[in-house]
Amino acid sequence: MSNETRITKKERDTLIILGQHLNEEFPMRLVDIALEMSLKPPTALNLVKRLEKKGYLEREKGMIVLTATGISRFREVVENHRIIETLMVNNGMDLEKACLMSENIDFLIDHKSIDKIFEKLGKPTKCPHGRRIEQFHK
Ligand SMILES: [Zn+2]
Numbered sequence: 001m002s003n004e005t006r007i008t009k010k011e012r013d014t015l016i017i018l019g020q021h022l023n024e025e026f027p028m029r030l031v032d033i034a035l036e037m038s039l040k041p042p043t044a045l046n047l048v049k050r051l052e053k054k055g056y057l058e059r060e061k062g063m064i065v066l067t068a069t070g071i072s073r074f075r076e077v078v079e080n081h082r083i084i085e086t087l088m089v090n091n092g093m094d095l096e097k098a099c100l101m102s103e104n105i106d107f108l109i110d111h112k113s114i115d116k117i118f119e120k121l122g123k124p125t126k127c128p129h130g131r132r133i134e135q136f137h138k
Contacts, residue, residue: 005054005073012077012107013037014047015056018066019074027063079134081106082127083118089128090121098128 007015017036021028034044048064051057056070066074081102088098118124124133 007051007054007056007073007107009104009107010047011051011054012103014044014051015066015070015074015077015107018057018064019071019078022066022071022074027065029062029064033064075134077107080109080114082129082131082133083114083121083124084109085129086121086124086127086133087117095128 014033014037017033018028021032030041030044030048033039033048034041037044039047048057048059051070052059055067056073057064057066059065081099084105085095085098085102088101089095093101118133127133
């Protein structure tokens with residue numbers, strides 16, 4: 001049930017950035033996160049420490065690496081994001097607005113609700129951006 005651990009919007013954004021850099025040769029460092037999020041390093045450090053406490057990342061010699069739990073939470077948030085924005089676009093919202101709105105919900109919504117929406121949408125395989133929806137958490 002660790003995937004149901006509450007995170008804040010800022011923690012969500014940090015998780016997303018780390019997830020997006022997952023396949024790069026060198027792990028991210030605090031300065032990279034601070035830069036990418038336009039935050040001061042102490043603010044970024046605070047976010048990193050909070051995610052570390054929740055078990056989503058580990059710090060090693062200045063490198064910040066997502067744990068397996070962190071990776072799975074990242075994937076889940078991305079998945080939720082795509083399903084929610086599909087729902088919104090299907091109901092007449094424009095994509096850009098839907099994408100922004102979805103960022104405020106994708107990390108809060110529970111599995112059951114997202115599964116219901118996904119079923120009701122007819123199990124879409126792609127979001128309106130054309131990115132894959134995998135439903136990995138099922
Ligand atoms: Zn989006």
